[in-house]
Amino acid sequence: MCPVPWTIKYAPKRLAEVYGNDKAKEELKNWLLKGLWREKAAFLYGPPGVGKTSAAICIARDFGFFLIEFSASESRDAEVIRKKILDHVHDSTLFGKRMVLFDDVDIVFSKFDTGALPAIIEVIKSKRVPVVLTAANFYDPKLVPLRRYSYPIEFKRLSMRDIVRNLERICRLEGIECDPMALREIAKRAYGDMRSAINDLQFIAAGRRKVTVDDVKALVAYRNRELNIFETLGRFFKADSIPRAMAALTNSMVEFDLLIKWVNENVWRALNDPSDIKNVYDVLSWADIYGKRANATQAWHLMKYMMALTASVPLAARKGLKSFVRGMTFPLSVKMASLTKEKRDYLENMCRKIARKCHLSTKGAMRDIVPYLKIMLEANPKYGRKVARSLGLSSEEINFLVTGRLPREGSRRLEYR
Amino acid sequence: MSLEIWVEKYRPKTLDEIVDREEIVARLKEFVENKTMPHLLFAGPPGTTKTTAALCLARDMLGKHFSDAFLELNASDARGIDVVRGRIKNFAEAKIPSGVPFKILVLDEADNMTSDAQQALRRTMEKYTRTCRFILICNYLGKIIEPIQSRCALFRFPPMEKKYVELMLRRIAENENVDLRDDGLEAIIEVSQGDMRKAINTLQAVAAFEKPITYDLVYDVLGKASPVEVKQMIETAYKGNFEEARRLLNSLLYEKGIAPSDIIAEAYSQILRMDGIPHEDRIKLIKALGEIDYRLVEGSSPDIQLNMFLAELYLLGRKYSV
Numbered sequence A: 001m002c003p004v005p006w007t008i009k010y011a012p013k014r015l016a017e018v019y020g021n022d023k024a025k026e027e028l029k030n031w032l033l034k035g036l037w038r039e040k041a042a043f044l045y046g047p048p049g050v051g052k053t054s055a056a057i058c059i060a061r062d063f064g065f066f067l068i069e070f071s072a073s074e075s076r077d078a079e080v081i082r083k084k085i086l087d088h089v090h091d092s093t094l095f096g097k098r099m100v101l102f103d104d105v106d107i108v109f110s111k112f113d114t115g116a117l118p119a120i121i122e123v124i125k126s127k128r129v130p131v132v133l134t135a136a137n138f139y140d141p142k143l144v145p146l147r148r149y150s151y152p153i154e155f156k157r158l159s160m161r162d163i164v165r166n167l168e169r170i171c172r173l174e175g176i177e178c179d180p181m182a183l184r185e186i187a188k189r190a191y192g193d194m195r196s197a198i199n200d201l202q203f204i205a206a207g208r209r210k211v212t213v214d215d216v217k218a219l220v221a222y223r224n225r226e227l228n229i230f231e232t233l234g235r236f237f238k239a240d241s242i243p244r245a246m247a248a249l250t251n252s253m254v255e256f257d258l259l260i261k262w263v264n265e266n267v268w269r270a271l272n273d274p275s276d277i278k279n280v281y282d283v284l285s286w287a288d289i290y291g292k293r294a295n296a297t298q299a300w301h302l303m304k305y306m307m308a309l310t311a312s313v314p315l316a317a318r319k320g321l322k323s324f325v326r327g328m329t330f331p332l333s334v335k336m337a338s339l340t341k342e343k344r345d346y347l348e349n350m351c352r353k354i355a356r357k358c359h360l361s362t363k364g365a366m367r368d369i370v371p372y373l374k375i376m377l378e379a380n381p382k383y384g385r386k387v388a389r390s391l392g393l394s395s396e397e398i399n400f401l402v403t404g405r406l407p408r409e410g411s412r413r414l415e416y417r
Numbered sequence B: 001m002s003l004e005i006w007v008e009k010y011r012p013k014t015l016d017e018i019v020d021r022e023e024i025v026a027r028l029k030e031f032v033e034n035k036t037m038p039h040l041l042f043a044g045p046p047g048t049t050k051t052t053a054a055l056c057l058a059r060d061m062l063g064k065h066f067s068d069a070f071l072e073l074n075a076s077d078a079r080g081i082d083v084v085r086g087r088i089k090n091f092a093e094a095k096i097p098s099g100v101p102f103k104i105l106v107l108d109e110a111d112n113m114t115s116d117a118q119q120a121l122r123r124t125m126e127k128y129t130r131t132c133r134f135i136l137i138c139n140y141l142g143k144i145i146e147p148i149q150s151r152c153a154l155f156r157f158p159p160m161e162k163k164y165v166e167l168m169l170r171r172i173a174e175n176e177n178v179d180l181r182d183d184g185l186e187a188i189i190e191v192s193q194g195d196m197r198k199a200i201n202t203l204q205a206v207a208a209f210e211k212p213i214t215y216d217l218v219y220d221v222l223g224k225a226s227p228v229e230v231k232q233m234i235e236t237a238y239k240g241n242f243e244e245a246r247r248l249l250n251s252l253l254y255e256k257g258i259a260p261s262d263i264i265a266e267a268y269s270q271i272l273r274m275d276g277i278p279h280e281d282r283i284k285l286i287k288a289l290g291e292i293d294y295r296l297v298e299g300s301s302p303d304i305q306l307n308m309f310l311a312e313l314y315l316l317g318r319k320y321s322v
Helices: A022-033 A052-062 A078-090 A105-109 A116-126 A141-147 A160-174 A180-190 A194-205 A213-219 A229-238 A242-250 A256-270 A274-297 A300-311 A332-358 A362-368 A370-379 A381-390 A395-403 A409-416 B022-034 B050-069 B081-093 B115-127 B146-151 B162-175 B182-192 B196-207 B215-222 B227-238 B242-255 B260-273 B279-298 B302-321
Strands: A041-045 A066-070 A098-102 A131-135 A150-154 B039-043 B070-074 B103-108 B132-138 B152-156
Touching: A022 A041, A022 A052, A022 A150, A041 A052, A052 A066, A052 A098, A052 A131, A066 A078, A078 A116, A105 A131, A105 A141, A116 A131, A116 A141, A160 A180, A160 A194, A180 A194, A180 A213, A194 A213, A229 A242, A229 A256, A242 A256, A242 A300, A256 A274, A256 A300, A256 A332, A256 B242, A256 B302, A274 A300, A274 B279, A274 B302, A332 A362, A332 A370, A332 A395, A332 B242, A362 A370, A362 B196, A370 A381, A370 A395, A370 B196, A381 A395, B022 B050, B039 B050, B039 B146, B050 B070, B050 B103, B050 B132, B070 B081, B081 B103, B081 B115, B081 B132, B115 B146, B146 B152, B162 B182, B162 B196, B182 B196, B182 B215, B196 B215, B227 B242, B227 B260, B227 B302, B242 B260, B242 B302, B260 B279, B260 B302, B279 B302
Parallel strands: A041 A131, A041 A150, A066 A098, A098 A131, B039 B132, B039 B152, B070 B103, B103 B132
Antiparallel strands: none
16 A cells, blocks of 8 residues: 655645744745735745645635646646636636636746746736745846746745754654654654654654664665855855855855855945955955965965965955845856856857958957957948958858857858858 | 058158258268168157157168168067077077178167076177178167167167157147047147157047147047056045056956056156145155065065055155045
8 A cells, every 4th residue: 555645634724834934934924915926926945845835725725716737747837827717717706706826936947837937927928817936046046037026935944943842743643652852853854844854753763663863873864965155155144253154155066166256256236335346255265265275386275275265255245145045146157167268269260250351369359350340330231241251250250249149050150161 | 461550650761751860860871872771770769750760761871772781679579688599599590691791680679688688698799790680669768778778879869859749749639530620739749748749649549539639629538548547546645546447457457457567657756746635744655656666576476565555655645634
């Protein structure tokens, strides 16, 4: 017999039964009751197993909405969405109130279901039904188009206490005798994830009436949890000592080099005071210097100064940093380096041609000829093209100067032949 | 197809066509008459006829054998020691074609060579001096090692005098049927600051609009060229919008693909000129720029270091508005 998963058997029925995240639950209620839903979708985000989907299901039930659910496991083709919702929306009054849940929106868009995003936005803009979205991360670049139609509500990892309380309740209902220390151990290893804690409990308790700490230690492995970048930076900004800041950085799965770039890209968002901004960037720039010095000289003991200086960033701000910052973005230097490398190579190749004709270096052509050529092309396309062609540029290259877009793969291959 | 870019179309082909630089040209002509010359070193800021003078001298000296006995290299693109040991040495040691006294090698932007490469070059210059004469061109004399300086006759090219820029621009305007008004001419001379290349490029870009060239049009058009965004970035940070200044910086670095060193160079010349910033702040900013420039030479990350520059600007500007 296949037992019912306890995560389903003991799933909360009402919003009040959802453990933890009181502030988020309150925001969600406000969003529904105060009519905010007419403007924006509720975007519930946070790590797995903290009650995002449960909260959505419960609030629908609490207030008598019929929930139309789209989960990652089914197709979210634009057509399906329109059919399933927009048709229903019109007879909303006939069949009672409806609410729409798009679960794990971030997972879906990575694969197929193209066109789903516009369809979801269409549903939100129709203002006929409340829409709830869930995802791991509000700042996922894939979801940028959704942001302005979303009201973000953050769900945080649950406290040990909340998890232990729920595990105790389940043990009681299942008639299992459980060592409190064992439950604490399970909760500790779950790291704020209720679902994995319940799954672990069920797994250990299978065929036993009693659960001990030793059972837990023997049977439950620590899950390999990546502290994602947002949590890392959140902890980092909150740190009140260098060792704490260092711990926040080193416990992350994100590489240190990349972390510095994240800090560089986003730390100013957590600051208000100009002299704090100056101090913070000063410290960060010194960290960068020591990283480079260690690399250049192979004197690796210098790396510790880079680490310590990076860890000093939150303390360099005398007025402190905001611990939570909205709108953090991926470091452009990393993103653009890969994104535009192709463009830069293309431009450089073009400048090499110009350089030969104008007795300049490649860089010189980029600096002294290209900007003026662009102006000519814009002001007077026919004339500009004539000048550009006389410099040996192909029409694809001229188009690149005008539009900034690379020629499509196929046509570029042709040019090489 | 003949070149439609005016800096090339109107580049003098012989020493006789060079109207300014009288003293330099006179001495170069003596070399041609006597069919001899030492190694030469031309130093001066951009757009001051250095390359043109080198090309004209070589052409006049070599006559119809020009293409066999002349090589032009740009050290910014070929700066390593392997180029000196390879292409330069191969050219220098090859036999002199009949009919010319020696071959001529022009090495432009020689100050961008590594000092190792310069050391190697010094020996090559000595060893093959009978078969090959070098004309080295640089912006900063200080970046040329002393042993090379001492082996060359040095010619300094100061910024172009206004009257010659004016002469050239008027000549081109007439030839191209461009309606160049006096105040437009004034504006171009103002922005080009003695850089002939910049002056001619500006004229051509503005002329593309096919309107009478006036003072306002020149500045309007130049607003579209990228260095202006550096100025905008500085002003934005100084006036207290850090976020927008960062956006401009990112756009310069990652969308326009401007080299960090060019951003710093432009920021430097802007800060010298910008009236809105009090002197004591300018001094701090110049120090900050110098430090950042040095750090970049050391290999630091441009994005982090330039953010720090913006933070400095932001802080200095804010003390007035609060």
